[in-house]
């Protein structure tokens with residue numbers, strides 16, 4: 206047994222009941238795919254022999270919209286495994302009895318803004334109210350509830366409102382996310398520029414220092430080389446998509462355009478094999494990052510780890526169609 210911890214993310218299905226423009230996987234919902242439950246349990250059993258402890262995280266698609274969610278949680282309960290999930294909150298009341306039988310470590314409810322107007326513009330009428338009710342219901346039942354909010358051109362001036370909301374509701378943590386540009390957001394004009402990302406980052410740090418509720422900023426913001434390995438490249442986490450494949454990273458799964466970078470396929474390979482391949486792949490990627498830096502083959506985008514990573518993995522070529530976009534450099538690799 207490898208005595209190291211592992212977080213395994215699962216996409217039970219790429220289905221979501223909502224359709225946010227900023228969704229990084231929004232371009233890839235033409236065909237609905239669902240994880241095979243027997244593959245899911247095989248992966249759990251393999252993980253339990255290889256890692257300790259193992260924690261499961263369900264992301265989306267919307268996990269609560271997947272018909273597999275109740276069975277998946279029952280399988281985790283039978284194995285005494287810990288889990289958590291990210292949700293838009295709509296379907297929390299429907300699943301409450303299940304969540305009370307096998308409590309998640311926490312539930313993170315995602316927001317598109319800190320006001321009803323901004324959030325519901327993306328997610329539809331009454332979505333904001335449902336998200337808040339979802340958080341309140343969980344908290345009232347003793348289930349740890351966290352929230353996150355994407356910072357787009359629409360929500361950019363709602364940072365302080367978001368922190369106020371987090372403190373009023375009393376969520377356990379609140380996270381901000383600076384979302385990767387997508388073909389849809391580029392068309393929509395809703396992406397913030399790299400310098401706006403930096404300004405927002407500074408504002409969030411100031412707000413965090415004044416907040417009783419812990420405030421986080423998710424990985425991917427300005428971090429020039431050399432920087433510590435992210436959780437994926439340090440192999441603290443792995444992600445399995447609804448087809449049973451392990452992508453290079455959850456952040457690149459169903460994101461952008463071009464062939465997806467896939468580490469392996471758990472339908473035909475063991476978790477140990479794919480994990481070992483990841484070790485080589487990530488160490489080669491890190492070595493190449495250092496080499497490119499040393500020879501000066503880099504540009505300002507490379508100071509943003511996930512955007513640099515997405516570009517080098519061929520996921521951002523769509524940006525070549527937007528030559529005046531603030532992230533236009535994502536459309537080509539530096540010479």
Ligand code: SF4
Pocket residue numbers: 221222223224225227228229230231265266267293315
């Ligand atoms: S609720 Fe989340 S998963 Fe669903 S479309 Fe919006 S961002 Fe994507």
Ligand code: SF4
Pocket residue numbers: 424425435436437438453454455456457510511512514515
């Ligand atoms: S996109 Fe790349 S840099 Fe960002 S978290 Fe994933 S593996 Fe790490």
